[in-house]
Amino acid sequence: ATWDTSVIYNQLDNNFHVSVIMYDISDIINVKQMQIDFLRNASHELKTPVTAISGFAKTLLGGAMDDRKTLVEFLKIIDQQSTQLTSLIQDVLTISHIQNETSQHAETLNLRSFVAERLQGYLSMAKLHDVTLKNEIPESATITVDSKTLLRILQNLVSNAIKYNRPGGQVTVKYSVNDSFWQLHVSDTGIGIAQKDISRLFERFYRVDDSRTKQKVSGTGLGLAIVKELVDSIGGAIHVKSQRGVGSTFTVEFPITDNT
Ligand code: ADP
Numbered sequence: 001a002t003w004d005t006s007v008i009y010n011q012l013d014n015n016f017h018v019s020v021i022m023y024d025i026s027d028i029i030n031v032k033q034m035q036i037d038f039l040r041n042a043s044h045e046l047k048t049p050v051t052a053i054s055g056f057a058k059t060l061l062g063g064a065m066d067d068r069k070t071l072v073e074f075l076k077i078i079d080q081q082s083t084q085l086t087s088l089i090q091d092v093l094t095i096s097h098i099q100n101e102t103s104q105h106a107e108t109l110n111l112r113s114f115v116a117e118r119l120q121g122y123l124s125m126a127k128l129h130d131v132t133l134k135n136e137i138p139e140s141a142t143i144t145v146d147s148k149t150l151l152r153i154l155q156n157l158v159s160n161a162i163k164y165n166r167p168g169g170q171v172t173v174k175y176s177v178n179d180s181f182w183q184l185h186v187s188d189t190g191i192g193i194a195q196k197d198i199s200r201l202f203e204r205f206y207r208v209d210d211s212r213t214k215q216k217v218s219g220t221g222l223g224l225a226i227v228k229e230l231v232d233s234i235g236g237a238i239h240v241k242s243q244r245g246v247g248s249t250f251t252v253e254f255p256i257t258d259n260t
Contacts, residue, residue, distance in 0.1 A: 002026045034205040034221075041207075041220050045088050048218065049081035056081075080124060087155060091222045094229070095204060104146040104234065106257060111141040111184075115173050118154055122162060130167040131188075133158075137175040143182055144257055149230050154184070156223040157250050161188035163217045164248075181236070181253045192244040201240065202228040227252075 004025045010017040056074045065071045112135065119133045126133050154173075161171040169189040176183045193201065197208045205221040231238045235255050242248035 002029050038205045049085040052081045053078050095222050106144050106146055108144045111143050112137040112139055126162050129162050131162050131165045132170045134172040141175045153227050153230055156227045157186040161186050165190035181255050184252045187249040189247040192246050193242040198240050
């Protein structure tokens, strides 16, 4: 623990009284350190896509756009990096409550095709990490949900499952259902999470203190805090099962709403 002290002098009946009050300020120091880490990580996360966007744009302007294949390929990268940038800015706005939660709008959709379309957007990231994405949602899965909420939950869980995986690993998205809720499962074959860290994963800015991964994998520690807020906002729940060195499964429970 780290201590701070205050000293109070009192004079009563010609006697001096000295009181020393000691405060345990380790929590305050930890929060400060987490904020410093967050700012460092967030600016790194912001700079990375900006650097890529400007680099590819400059290369195209420098003559590379004359080749149509290169042009299309680079524009795709620019588009993907812009999406990543938007998603990060959205995370920061959401977590700082600058942006009010927009009202929820439930719609009925086919979960398999919804997930398939979103996984497409992660193909280049998966390729970079040498990870395979698998959509094991049955064709018959029809759900009613606010699609923006589902999208943000899925994006955060899938990008973590890719980032904290191993080369040659897999990410699998599954579905199950019972009378009162349906579940979305995102499993990976990655590094896993120690039991002691699981309860803290959903805190803002929290990143597991595994120095090897922390250095290698960039992040802000906001993703899961946002997932938890979104899950709470729809009256759902989230569970994590994990084994170090084997992998993790994040399960989100969505209440089945009576939409008739
Ligand atoms: P970050 O931006 O750091 O990825 P998150 O809030 O999404 O932030 O996750 C918090 C921390 O939880 C991560 O830094 C990582 O240590 C751990 N974590 C999240 N998802 C996984 C996963 N699928 N496998 C292993 N560790 C994970």
